[in-house]
Amino acid sequence: MRNQESWDYAQPKAGRQLVYLGMAYFCTSFTNFVIDGISPGAVTAISLGLLIIGVLMLFRRMENELRDKLD
Numbered sequence: 001m002r003n004q005e006s007w008d009y010a011q012p013k014a015g016r017q018l019v020y021l022g023m024a025y026f027c028t029s030f031t032n033f034v035i036d037g038i039s040p041g042a043v044t045a046i047s048l049g050l051l052i053i054g055v056l057m058l059f060r061r062m063e064n065e066l067r068d069k070l071d
Contacts (some may be wrong), residue, residue, distance in 0.1 A: 006066050014062055021054040 028047040031038065 006070050009070065010062050010066060012061075013065070016059060017058050017061075021051065021058065025051050040046065 025047055029043065031043055050066055
């Protein structure tokens with residue numbers, strides 16, 4: 001949010017990545033219905049862990065891209 005140029009650069013890229021992250025989150029959440037024997041708590045913990053890691057990786061990647069391309 002340093003300036004409009006960086007905002008315009010990051011928003012479409014981050015938006016697409018968040019859609020992919022959402023699809024991955026859905027797939028891991030859906031695993032509980034497909035595979036028997038996995039507790040719902042374990043699936044929830046794995047799904048949330050992947051979501052948090054994915055968001056942190058996205059944040060880091062976007063910051064690095066912004067630093068490399070716009071600075």
